[in-house]
Amino acid sequence: MATWAEFAAEQPDLAAFVQSRFAADRHALIATLRKDGAPRISGVEPDFARGDLWVGMMPASLKSLDLRRDPRFSLHCNTTTASMTEAGDAKISGSAEFWTDKTDYLKELFERTGWQPNPDELDLFRLTVTEVVSITVEGDEMVVLSWREGKGTRRVAKK
Template sequence: MATWAEFTAEQPEMAAFVESRFAADRHALLATLRKDGSPRISGVEPDFTRGEVWAGMMLNSLKSKDLRRDPRFALHCMTTTASMTEAGDAKISGTAEFWTDKETYLDELFERTEWRPKPEEIDLFRFDVTEVVQLVVEGDGMVVLSWHEGRGTHRVVKK
């Protein structure tokens, strides 16, 4: 798995685009796998900091239980229009690591946002990435740029 910093070093322009899409609306959609293997979609607010992607969630929430049981995830930015002509679209997939040493992250979060949840009230995950996808509309086509760990990027234009 690649850290966000490793991905950014390899694909700085794509990383900047993806971060900007997630920053445009802090709320994103997180896909996890339930105990029976079926998908679950939940809201989450990803945080890109210190070369990592993080997400805090309610203590023992269903999405947290899903990730602790099966760390695979997919994260999708909020898309504001169906046509995607305004800003584009971004997705990240990989694995989540349950993080028990929350203090450093929470201290830094407070420095940046002046908000600090109590450590005992949240579950914290750090996300490693295996796939990043950027979609933009150019002219009458959609350009899909996808990066896969170990394979680099692939560009497809769909008309």
Template sequence: MATWAEFTAEQPDMAAFVESRFAADRHALIATLRRDGAPRISGVEPDFLDGELWAGMMPNSLKSRDLRRDSRFALHCMSTTASMTEAGDAKISGTAEFWNNKDDYLKNLFDRTGWQPEPEEIDLFRFDVTEVVQITVEGDEMAVLSWHEGKGTRRVSKK
């Protein structure tokens, strides 16, 4: 698994695009796997900080329990228009690691936002990535740039 910093070092332009799409609307969607293997979609606010991708969630929420049981996830930015002509789209997949030492993250969160939950009020996860996808509209084509760990990038254009 690659850290966000490792992906960024390999694909800086793509990483900047993806981060900008997630920053455009802090709310995103995360797919996790239920106990029976069925997918679950939940809201989440991903956070790119110091070369890492993080997300905090309510303690013992369904998505948190899903990730602690099966760490695989898919994250999707909020698409604001059906045509995607204005900003594009971004997706990230990989694995999540439950993070016990929250002090540094919570201090930084407070410094940036003025909000600092108590450590017991948040389940914190750090994400490693195996796939990142950038989708843009260029003229009358949809351009899909995908990166897979160990395989580099592939670009596909579709009319």
């Protein structure tokens, strides 16, 4: 699985677009897998920092327990319009790594934002990526640009 920096080095334009869509509204949705394999959708605030993609959540929250048991996830930006003509859509899938040494990340977070969460009140995950997708509208076509690790990028346009 690729770190965000590795993906961005391979696909800088797609990475910039996807990152901008997640930055447009800090709130995003993450899909995790429950114990029984059913999907769970939860809110998160993804953070692109230090060449990685991070998500934090309350300790022992259901989404955190899901990721600690099965690290697979899908992350979806907040889509603001049904037509997607204004901004587009972005999705990221991959694997979440539970991060126990939060010191450097939290220091850098404080320097960037002024926010300093209590490390004991935060489960932190570093996300690696296996798939990144953008969906935009160009003229009368919906354009899906998808990258899969080891397979490169595929563009599909649909009217």
